[in-house]
Amino acid sequence: MELKNMEKVLNELLLSAKNDIDNANDISEIDEIRIRYLSRNSELTNIKKNLKNLSNDEKRIIGSLANKISNSIESELKIKHDKLYTRDLNKKLEEEYIDITLPGIGHKYGKLHPLTQTINEITSIFEKMGYSLVKTEDSPEVETEYFNFDMLNVPKDHPARDMQDTFYTNVGKNVVLRSQTSNSQIRAMINKRPPIKIISPGRVYRSEAVSARKNNLFHQIEGLLIDKNITFGDLKGTLNEFIRLYFGSNRKTRFRNSFFPFTEPSAEVDVECIMCNGKGCRVCSGLGWLEVLGAGMVDPNVLGNMNIDTNEYSGFAFGMGVERLAMLKWAIDDIRLFYNNDIRFLKQF
Ligand code: DAH
Secondary structure, three states: OOHHHHHHHHHHHHHHHHHHHHHOOOHHHHHHHHHHHHOOOOHHHHHHHHHHHOOHHHHHHHHHHHHHHHHHHHHHHHHHHHHHHHHHHHHHHHHOOOOOOOOOOOOOOOOOOHHHHHHHHHHHHHHHOOOEEOOHHHOOOEEEHHHHOHHHOOOOOOHHHHHOOOOEOOOOOOEEEOOOOOHHHHHHHHHOOOOEEEEEEEEEEOOOOOOOOOOOEEEEEEEEEEEOOOOHHHHHHHHHHHHHHHHOOOOOEEEEEEEEOOEEEEEEEEEEOOOOOOOOOOOOOOOOEEEEEEEEEEOHHHHHHOOOOOOOOEEEEEEEEHHHHHHHHHOOOOHHHHOOOOHHHHOOO
């Protein structure tokens, strides 16, 4: 082949390679193009192999041209390879994009129901005064009339049974849903001899129309203390101290005469209205006082029922409504809010 011809072939190879490189749109084509133009069997390599058959002058001219063309194809391939590689990488990064500045999905912590908080607060006040917390299994919600009424000095035909009309079950004779936590007094006296000093929270039931003030399920906390030389003065001191700790130190209290079948004498305890400080308002029905609990000296008939010697022992008992105490403390005006499980209500406590 003539020199001119060889130069033409080489320049055409370069053009064709550049054209292929330009058109390459996938990184795998880069390798194919390299094989096509630069491998051992390529035309360019053949020309280089045949250099030995040329004259010295031709060797110099064609040799250097062939090398220049190889280098040029090689560097064009590298540029195009890098371009396609960057393009693919960017595409991949875009597809896998994670916005690390987005706030994460936080876990919300639950908290105790306001009634549970109230029960815990009240029982812990009494625990600090030395009362033992009665376990749920020692003070059942499904109870016999015997523990709920009979042993508490509420005879069958006594009007107090109507006042605490509860739900009767068909699991057995005289089995009821307890109407008061006072059953735990009897259970405690059966299980243990004096001195007895217990605090017993739990659910109670009444067959009554549901309203803003009343629900047919609610919670009470019962207290019982039996020991030697216990007087009404001990009862007053204990409950005044409880009210001071629960409602605040300068809240006035008053003890009113009342009647409960299982205490004699009996009292209802009022605190000065937390809304109007005794002036009289809608919450206290203009009275200036709010009733918070019932209490009294344990009736000798009850102690007698339990074979506790009334010459040696006396005691006092008290019972309070948990919902009522929570409503007074937090100024909640509808008891049903406690049972609806509306998160907007619950998260305020
Ligand atoms: N059990 C009574 C009720 O549900 C409350 C009560 C009053 C409990 C006086 C007592 C007490 O222990 O001494 O209305």
